[in-house]
Amino acid sequence: MATEGQRVVLITGCSSGIGMGIAVRLARDENQRYYVIATMRDLKRKDKLVEAAGDAYGRTLSLLTLDVCSDESVKQCVDSVKDRHIDILINNAGVGLVGPVEGLSMEDMANVFETNFYGAVRMIKEVMPDMKRRRSGHILVISSVMGLQGVAFNDVYSASKFAIEGFCESLAVQLLKFNVTLSMIEPGPVHTEFEMRMIEDVSKKEFAGTDAETLHHFRTCYLTGAVNIFQALGQTPKDIAKVTQKVIESPRPPFRNLTNPLYTPIVALKYADDTGSLSVHTFYHMLYNLGGVMNVSVGLMKCLSCGCIRKRTISPI
Ligand SMILES: NC(=O)C1=CN([C@@H]2O[C@H](COP(=O)(O)OP(=O)(O)OC[C@H]3O[C@@H](n4cnc5c(N)ncnc54)[C@H](OP(=O)(O)O)[C@@H]3O)[C@@H](O)[C@H]2O)C=CC1
Numbered sequence: 055m056a057t058e059g060q061r062v063v064l065i066t067g068c069s070s071g072i073g074m075g076i077a078v079r080l081a082r083d084e085n086q087r088y089y090v091i092a093t094m095r096d097l098k099r100k101d102k103l104v105e106a107a108g109d110a111y112g113r114t115l116s117l118l119t120l121d122v123c124s125d126e127s128v129k130q131c132v133d134s135v136k137d138r139h140i141d142i143l144i145n146n147a148g149v150g151l152v153g154p155v156e157g158l159s160m161e162d163m164a165n166v167f168e169t170n171f172y173g174a175v176r177m178i179k180e181v182m183p184d185m186k187r188r189r190s191g192h193i194l195v196i197s198s199v200m201g202l203q204g205v206a207f208n209d210v211y212s213a214s215k216f217a218i219e220g221f222c223e224s225l226a227v228q229l230l231k232f233n234v235t236l237s238m239i240e241p242g243p244v245h246t247e248f249e250m251r252m253i254e255d256v257s258k259k260e261f262a263g264t265d266a267e268t269l270h271h272f273r274t275c276y277l278t279g280a281v282n283i284f285q286a287l288g289q290t291p292k293d294i295a296k297v298t299q300k301v302i303e304s305p306r307p308p309f310r311n312l313t314n315p316l317y318t319p320i321v322a323l324k325y326a327d328d329t330g331s332l333s334v335h336t337f338y339h340m341l342y343n344l345g346g347v348m349n350v351s352v353g354l355m356k357c358l359s360c361g362c363i364r365k366r367t368i369s370p371i
């Protein structure tokens with residue numbers, strides 16, 4: 055149980071990746087300032103987290119079952135927290151979905167929205183009223199750079215992150231009146247099971263109903279580009295956990311928090327041209343023309359800052 059002065063943190067999706075990284079970092083805080091409730095939909099997947107937490111498990115870290123897609127599970131979990139008192143809610147649970155739209159089922163698309171959008175909304179709806187009553191609390195959402203700038207073949211995943219961005223941007227204003235803070239964490243590529251699943255899906259899934267030309271673009275240009283981007287810019291869950299802790303501890307936490315300065319120029323394209331054409335044409339060029347030869351860390355970043363892509367993309371495709 056949390057002791058006097060400790061802040062109670064509830065995190066969703068802690069069986070792997072970023073959620074696990076944040077849970078371990080906060081639970082192992084040397085001054086024991088946090089009492090972490092790490093949740094996951096299946097406690098059979100707890101072993102890696104328990105091992106990484108070491109002696110923090112049972113002291114500053116406890117586990118609860120929680121499926122963000124179920125009203126009942128969310129309510130049961132929050133009700134089982136002492137006095138329902140949660141100081142910091144971290145919405146991390148999420149699923150990816152890559153592929154040409156015509157090759158994806160509506161069911162898979164709905165699951166992405168059910169988890170990434172409604173899952174976070176369901177959590178916020180359950181926890182926020184208590185925070186408003188107490189006039190204190192911090193809600194964080196692990197969103198994505200794809201919630202700020204769409205990426206080809208990630209149409210539905212990106213849309214789910216845009217949705218949560220719009221929801222939170224609106225809600226943050228109202229919450230300020232109650233001294234409740236809302237912050238978005240915006241990672242670029244991070245090496246987790248998410249990456250493995252993405253690479254496996256691109257190469258192995260059938261995407262029935264997709265024409266051969268599109269499938270070819272997806273399996274060659276996109277896969278090569280994505281692998282390059284992960285290799286050159288990929289962060290670790292520890293990097294994201296560090297940024298998240300900094301945001302939690304900031305006296306005035308910013309609303310949006312990009313975690314990766316190397317990815318920032320890609321997002322910045324959008325703000326450099328309010329017609330949106332610069333990003334659409336630059337991404338076209340990066341995806342279809344630079345493809346396999348694109349060395350993201352050096353070549354691409356140089357191209358973006360010297361403006362050569364801009365010149366080349368002014369002519370219509
Ligand atoms: N990896 C990346 O490149 C990036 C990831 N993100 C975001 O970070 C977050 C974490 O992803 P990441 O750590 O990379 O990926 P992982 O696949 O490693 O982790 C996702 C976590 O979400 C959990 N989860 C999925 N569905 C549910 C559900 N219905 N209820 C509760 N938990 C659920 C998974 O649990 P289970 O074990 O049960 O499947 C797992 O613990 C996501 O929101 C993702 O969109 C953002 C930017 C980049």
Ligand SMILES: CC1=C(/C=C/C(C)=C/C=C/C(C)=C/C=O)C(C)(C)CCC1
Binds near residue numbers: 199205276280
């Ligand atoms: C930028 C970019 C690409 C890929 C970006 C990727 C793959 C980003 C991954 C971000 C993640 C994983 C976010 C998770 O939420 C392409 C399409 C290769 C070429 C066009 C420009």
